[in-house]
Ligand SMILES: [Zn+2]
């Protein structure tokens with residue numbers, strides 16, 4: 276799994292796209308947020324579109340990133356910002372690192388358990404629940420994380436996303452990642 280997702284915000288050129296969050300049509304001329312996803316029907320990537328406000332609630336980290344690159348006007352910007360800050364409190368930005376609260380998680384890479392209290396790296400993955408796919412967290416030993424994710428800037432991303440870790444924990448994490 277290599278994380279090379281492309282996210283954009285743009286003005287909808289037609290009224291034909293449908294929001295993946297609320298399933299309603301996205302009006303022509305409205306702002307929409309798109310992220311590249313593997314297509315279920317071919318090897319090519321395709322764009323999945325959301326209303327900007329819907330995406331802000333669901334994928335705050337990606338929308339914040341895309342917003343910083345968008346140069347046009349954002350109608351209802353205040354509302355978007357409000358949804359973003361609310362969602363950032365509850366929706367984790369992946370990948371992030373934390374101390375394992377229990378000893379029950381297993382590493383996605385080596386399949387060995389992750390000790391309670393040990394540092395672990397959480398990544399987003401699709402999980403099947405009762406026939407529906409939904410996004411959930413998967414966990415990795417820091418030493419397994421780089422190989423598993425293939426993410427070049429893993430350390431930088433973890434530094435940004437792991438707000439709950441103290442300085443000593445961060446140092447320990449970065450040492451473990453470079454082993
Ligand atoms: Zn929507």
Ligand SMILES: [Zn+2]
Pocket residue numbers: 382383384385386387415416419
């Ligand atoms: Zn492992």
